[in-house]
Amino acid sequence: MSGKLFGKCVVVTGAAQGIGMECARAYHREGARVAILDVSLEQGEQAAAAIGPETIFVHCDVASAASVEAARSAVLAVFGRVDALHNNAGIATPSKPLHETDEEEWDKLFQVNLKSVLWTTKHFYKDLKATKGPILNTASMVGLIGQPNHAAYVATKGALISLTKAMALDYATDGIRVNAICPAGVWTPMLRRWAAEQENEADITSYLDRIHPLGNCPEGDVIADAAAFLLSDSARFITGCILPVSGGAELG
Ligand code: NAD
Structure with a gap:
């Protein structure tokens, strides 16, 4: 057995489908044991079964501190350790200008796309400190360059980019690297x-x-390859990096 993540236990949120599922697949291919944390029960179970042995599904709403705490216990009960955390879960709301966005939508976007990182960091910090395990956040190119009619979503991703840099500084002395990937469009x-x-x-x-x-x-496979690199020891001197995985979309 070999692979960039051989023997590592990787937690990835929002991996029942889409980019997260492709990342979970890549981590597994690179030799990791993978815990999929997702709010979607049926799809999460199917994803874990499809990816293969040493992959578990844990039902979890990342917007809830209690749910993340319970998920951490479930992961430790099976794997006994956590070597990497990928905060990938995210939602978007229908296109509309900011003045038509209601408070409920705004709060939900920030809870799932941003506050969730507070909960996963609080609950997995000790485990990651013990293993010097890296954190990866799925941000978005729109957090860097904007997008019409998605102001609240764009704001969550811009804030996640800033949060990534701040976390990289806070946790460097613990040996915890913190990076973000920024896809442009990905068919999911x-x-x-x-x-x-x-x-x-x-x-x-x-x-x-x-x-x-x-x-x-x-x-999603192109995003997953970059994600696997950033979680691996090949990226051991990379932290605070906001990596576009965008095929150059921002250059045009
Ligand atoms: P998707 O909707 O296809 O999948 C998202 C997954 O997150 C689903 O499995 C869903 O059940 C899960 N999820 C949603 N809310 C959750 C919660 N509260 N707790 C736990 N899990 C939850 O989305 P995707 O396109 O794969 O997006 C994944 C990430 O990539 C998101 O953060 C998104 O903002 C970001 N992104 C996507 C694109 C794109 O073009 N698809 C581009 C840039 C960034």
């Missing part, structure tokens, strides 16, 4: 929902292909 259920809500879905598909200079709008 989230992006498909967004595309379906646009007036002309076919135009949107060709737009999403055009904005990535390196090629068409990708699937």
